[in-house]
Amino acid sequence: MHDCYLLSLQSYSYSMTFRLLFLVLFGFGVCNAFAQTYVPGESYFDGNGYVEYLAGNLPIIITAPHGGLLAPASIPDRDCAGCSVVNDFNTQELARAFAQAVHARTGCWPHVIFNKLHRRKLDANRDIAEAADGNPAAESAWYAFHAFVETAKNQLLPQFGKGLYIDLHGHGHAIQRLELGYLLSKAELALQDATLNTPFYVDQSSIRHLAGNNVQSLSHAELLHGSQSLGELLAQRGYPATPSESDPFPDADEDYFNGGYNTARHSSYQNGALDGLQIECNRNGIRDSMHNVLRFADSLSVTVMDYLGRHFFGSADAFLCGMSSTPPEVSLPDQLLVFPQPYCYQFTVKKSRQAPPGNWTLGVYDFFGNMLGIHDLDDDTELTLNPSPPGHVWLVLWVDGEMMGMRSIFRFCR
Template structure:
């Protein structure tokens, strides 16, 4: 590139990043689909602590965008990974009544690689640079919403591999050589601590070690394997052996996971073998398995109250409360108050299974919750204008 071209490149990138932050700040409605300004990035907004990204499954090959020609560029599309991503999205919705966050690159990989830094991803094309920024801003927006609503969650990056060994490869930013080490090495060695589920290994419901989370009986690999799909790492296949090919995780897994030990979002790269992707029967089966496995993984390691009826109470009400409506204090041991500019007529409290616990007129300034057991609840309020909203609260010990 000439000096003038470089200046233009970085100026355009700077402007696009600024626009990306404006996009990040907007509110997204769960279940709604948003297409970015380029028309090449799709975001289905969610309300679950799950993000699914499909960086290499796009089909569009507009002539106006030149093919990438960077050194070492991979331009082959990960066939059927977009279909798998959409299938998992729908299966999770059917199981929970709620939406995972889903981000899809609609461009062919020869035009845009959403799992690379902007230089290799966009090859200097201004439109693809904008798509790259929007793609990652959508993921950042999803992560921010999860942290606000749940505190933590998991980012899954969906890929396909063409390796001879027909198994699902799960990437945590650990190499084959590292996975071949002992559990003690994984749990204590500084290098091995640079992994994409680092904050989860520091704090999880069962107090499991990193090695147990990677390849123990409650690992994501085992959860998948117990549904009939060979996965590595898992207790059944702890590590790739010798020089067996294996993808350890890429740009997205590092950028959007917790290897920095500060992010509350953990990341797993999912590499599906060709037998699962190209056969429609196998593809449907692995879609169902992945959806249930993502739910199970969250249930076992983040939140035991995350049930298959988690969102039943949210049907026919606003999932995101109005800007001027909130609960205080939250969490609370004894009483909660509704802070709103509306006139509240009545309220109902539901547990996480959707069971109605109490319903009453809102006659006092506070609601007594001292009789509730410890845990997560939903408060549905009805205002004088017949408007309904649902808010989450936690009964504290």
């Protein structure tokens, strides 16, 4: 799989940055050797190829149950009464982009489990009867899906002691905001904070473990819709969310999803130290184009790492996986022309005549991995970039959502 190679190129800048920081601040002790069967960044499949497990080495698990595109004729369409067969558009792509963005920033991988079957064939966010509608092949994919989640849990919990699970979806509701589901209803989220903090409500929450074990000793209500809640951290990055400080609960007449089968099954609501939630993504500005998928995936990756640092581990060094030791050569397909190099005030990028077809998207990052911009490139565009602040930048190229490589552009003024 070529993106393993290319992504390893990409880890270079971050690995150098993080290693310098770690050497100065924390010494050598942060890198964990962790014996495991699964290689982080590699994908593993069930026997039929209906379920994919992208192995990770961070205390993060993401599932994408409603983004599958496979519709084998051998599995009849589900026709159970009242069952939804509508996919969540672009959520498989979003989960993959999230994993790549986390890797780009940290050199580490989250665990990701994809149901690759279309929802007409399998609904991987229901109990088995409704999920598979009695079909044995769909049932075996359902078992594989949850077994891979357990595999991920069994790796990360012994290593980190806790972690975050996200079940990723897309909603078609009118209000364009993220709906974060903690298994609490609209009416429950609207209760007084003092009530939400009682054991009765904490015990119904998918962040039950975190509510009693977080770095700043925040209350359950503060974690749901305080200034440092996940919803508010996302809202501050330009993605409105409920619950959050700025939108603490959905009104009674507004549509809202509060979490489903997977959130209940795999979060600390059941037991244990894996907290979780469902994230239902709106369409506009997030899932409506690959451009927006990549932009949101980048913001979500930063936000989740921030959230883990604030509430779970205290700092990033406590949960990062350790960095690759050999800085590889950095390259980018020569189909992308960049001139001049080095640049002083500005530089120009364009596709060469040999460029492969597809939707080209270019991300521009500063030396520390912060995204400065994201741009679509068509055949005739010459894109002139004037990074602010000026300095050494990294260009990352995606074609049809697949990361193709990266290169650095130096700044030098005579």
